[in-house]
Amino acid sequence: MATSSTEIERSGAVPPGALGFTATQAAGLVARTAAVDAVGLEERAASLAKRSIKREAKLWALDLAIRCMDLTTLEGADTAGKVVAVCAKAVRPDPTDPSIPSVGAVCIYPLLVPVAAGQLKGTTVRVASVAGGFPAGLAPLEERLGEIREAVRSGADEVDIVLNRSAFLSGRYRQAFEEIAASREACGDAHLKTILEVGELGSYDQVRRASVLAMAAGSDFIKTSTGKLSTGATLPAALCMMEAARDFHHETGRRVGVKVAGGIRQSKQAIQYLVLLYETLGPDWMGPDLFRIGASTLLNDVLMQIAKERTGRYQGPDYFTVD
Amino acid sequence: MTPERLDVRKTYKLFVGGAFPRSESGRSYPIHDGKGQVLARAARASRKDLREAVRAARAAWRGWSEATASNRGQILYRVAELMEGRADQFAHELAGQGTRRPEREVTAAIDRWVWYAGWSDKVHHVVGTVNPVAGPYFDFTFPEPTGVVGLVAPEQPALLGLVSRLAPIIVSGNTAVVVASEGTPLPAITLAEVLATSDVPGGVVNVLTGHKKELVPWLAGHMDVNAIDLTGVPDHLVPEVEATAAENVKRTIRDGSPDFFSEAAQSPYAVSAFMEMKTVWHPMGA
Numbered sequence: 001m002a003t004s005s006t007e008i009e010r011s012g013a014v015p016p017g018a019l020g021f022t023a024t025q026a027a028g029l030v031a032r033t034a035a036v037d038a039v040g041l042e043e044r045a046a047s048l049a050k051r052s053i054k055r056e057a058k059l060w061a062l063d064l065a066i067r068c069m070d071l072t073t074l075e076g077a078d079t080a081g082k083v084v085a086v087c088a089k090a091v092r093p094d095p096t097d098p099s100i101p102s103v104g105a106v107c108i109y110p111l112l113v114p115v116a117a118g119q120l121k122g123t124t125v126r127v128a129s130v131a132g133g134f135p136a137g138l139a140p141l142e143e144r145l146g147e148i149r150e151a152v153r154s155g156a157d158e159v160d161i162v163l164n165r166s167a168f169l170s171g172r173y174r175q176a177f178e179e180i181a182a183s184r185e186a187c188g189d190a191h192l193k194t195i196l197e198v199g200e201l202g203s204y205d206q207v208r209r210a211s212v213l214a215m216a217a218g219s220d221f222i223k224t225s226t227g228k229l230s231t232g233a234t235l236p237a238a239l240c241m242m243e244a245a246r247d248f249h250h251e252t253g254r255r256v257g258v259k260v261a262g263g264i265r266q267s268k269q270a271i272q273y274l275v276l277l278y279e280t281l282g283p284d285w286m287g288p289d290l291f292r293i294g295a296s297t298l299l300n301d302v303l304m305q306i307a308k309e310r311t312g313r314y315q316g317p318d319y320f321t322v323d
Numbered sequence: 324m325t326p327e328r329l330d331v332r333k334t335y336k337l338f339v340g341g342a343f344p345r346s347e348s349g350r351s352y353p354i355h356d357g358k359g360q361v362l363a364r365a366a367r368a369s370r371k372d373l374r375e376a377v378r379a380a381r382a383a384w385r386g387w388s389e390a391t392a393s394n395r396g397q398i399l400y401r402v403a404e405l406m407e408g409r410a411d412q413f414a415h416e417l418a419g420q421g422t423r424r425p426e427r428e429v430t431a432a433i434d435r436w437v438w439y440a441g442w443s444d445k446v447h448h449v450v451g452t453v454n455p456v457a458g459p460y461f462d463f464t465f466p467e468p469t470g471v472v473g474l475v476a477p478e479q480p481a482l483l484g485l486v487s488r489l490a491p492i493i494v495s496g497n498t499a500v501v502v503a504s505e506g507t508p509l510p511a512i513t514l515a516e517v518l519a520t521s522d523v524p525g526g527v528v529n530v531l532t533g534h535k536k537e538l539v540p541w542l543a544g545h546m547d548v549n550a551i552d553l554t555g556v557p558d559h560l561v562p563e564v565e566a567t568a569a570e571n572v573k574r575t576i577r578d579g580s581p582d583f584f585s586e587a588a589q590s591p592y593a594v595s596a597f598m599e600m601k602t603v604w605h606p607m608g609a
Contacts, residue, residue, distance in 0.1 A: 313570065314374055316381075316547025 232262020261294025341525020357421025
């Protein structure tokens with residue numbers, strides 16, 4: 001921890017982050033992060049995950065999960081046609097049932113933002129774009145910032161960038177902080193989500209430290225994973241980030257959202273994250289402004305679960321638009 | 324004096340996705356021998372176990388249906404080989420539950436695997452056709468496996484009845500979710516142990532034991548089950564089950580009450596009953 005504060009303080013007069021945090025103040029916050037009790041964290045996450053959510057409560061949770069969903073397609077093979085299809089599904093997830101709400105946002109690569117922005121004009125669905133050298137975040141800084149500006153210019157309402165893990169893990173916290181702060185500035189009015197990629201951080205201490213760093217640097221959201229690793233979001237890591245967001249709010253009065261992504265394919269998992277959210281951050285966070293689930297195939301399972309609750313029959317993929 | 328040894332007795336569990344889990348509900352029910360004494364307790368599966376079984380069957384479907392027909396035949400033949408090695412255990416189990424002449428039933432069941440194993444690469448020639456059509460087309464019809472098939476096994480004979488209905492379902496490439504005989508479920512679980520060790524991929528056959536009244540409506544209503552064999556459904560439940568199955572146009576097959584020991588109980592049409600016919604119109608030059 002000593003390294004972190006000296007490293008940042010040595011930098012002296014760095015430009016303040018978009019929220020008025022200087023690198024020095026951020027260093028104070030990072031330095032004050034207490035060590036995470038890994039056993040307690042995993043146990044609490046596991047015990048909350050066992051909570052039984054049934055019937056009306058389940059339908060309510062599934063409805064919320066859809067409203068908080070970032071319907072995602074991030075493949076090299078994405079085409080304009082695929083994005084158009086995803087957007088149509090985002091606005092009206094079940095064509096036969098208008099009572100199913102629209103999702104929170106559609107999440108895509110920057111080059112496809114104009115397509116999505118055109119499709120989603122006049123709807124409540126927002127356009128989110130990954131940028132900043134996703135998924136490694138190791139392109140030259142100017143290129144990363146240029147990508148962010150380009151995505152916002154083409155119509156992105158939200159930008160998902162990645163934490164520079166290379167800098168963070170080698171202890172260059174100041175560099176990691178400044179890069180996020182610069183990205184925040186490049187975003188302008190768009191929301192900034194910072195992906196920590198918890199699968200690469202190695203310990204809950206690091207997850208907590210990275211969360212504080214990203215929040216202090218001005219991120220509107222902190223996000224678990226890119227979805228490009230085999231280890232995506234995990235319940236304990238998400239709980240760790242939620243606790244960091246709770247303490248950050250307590251300390252600074254600022255509300256930072258949490259986005260879980262990577263490997264969330266089943267309704268049951270989505271509900272487990274909602275339980276963690278409720279128990280950690282409370283009802284204020286239970287909405288698309290402060291909570292998101294990034295997923296590509298989860299929506300299909302949620303629709304099947306809703307149909308199962310309504311019809312009393314287990315559903316099969318033959319009767320849903322599985323993509 | 325040496326202390327009397329306690330028997331190590333088998334816990335009868337379910338067979339889902341190649342593993343032997345207990346029911347998620349934690350329930351079991353007593354199985355009686357011919358004299359009304361409790362012989363063992365069998366797992367009493369819940370609808371959630373059924374859901375997992377269908378999921379496992381669906382996951383196994385692609386691999387099993389795309390295996391070559393001769394490969395499936397070899398695997399079914401191997402089931403017969405391994406059953407032969409356990410013949411005494413099956414006979415003992417059937418006798419324990421009050422079956423008379425159990426050896427006769429066990430050998431008939433083994434022979435039935437062998438008989439159906441042979442049909443794996445032959446049924447296509449028997450029910451497939453080349454159709455004379457009025458046009459410049461080469462027109463042919465051939466059978467393909469239906470998908471996930473639910474099998475409600477007959478109550479008696481518990482082993483032979485199950486094998487006689489199961490073998491024709493899986494030989495063509497379908498995967499199965501079996502609801503075993505409610506009164507005599509133990510041979511079905513021992514059969515599952517044979518299947519688990521005879522190269523049948525996990526999930527191709529899933530065996531649930533429990534109350535039919537509890538499980539069959541969920542099986543019939545499941546939208547990801549493509550066909551259901553109602554042979555073991557009690558008469559009074561059949562109309563309701565058929566109506567439920569109609570929602571996703573499940574194939575419903577019910578084999579009257581045949582004498583499972585007779586020649587008539589084995590037929591290539593029992594295989595094709597769980598297959599879909601595909602017709603191809605292939606354009607031909609003049």
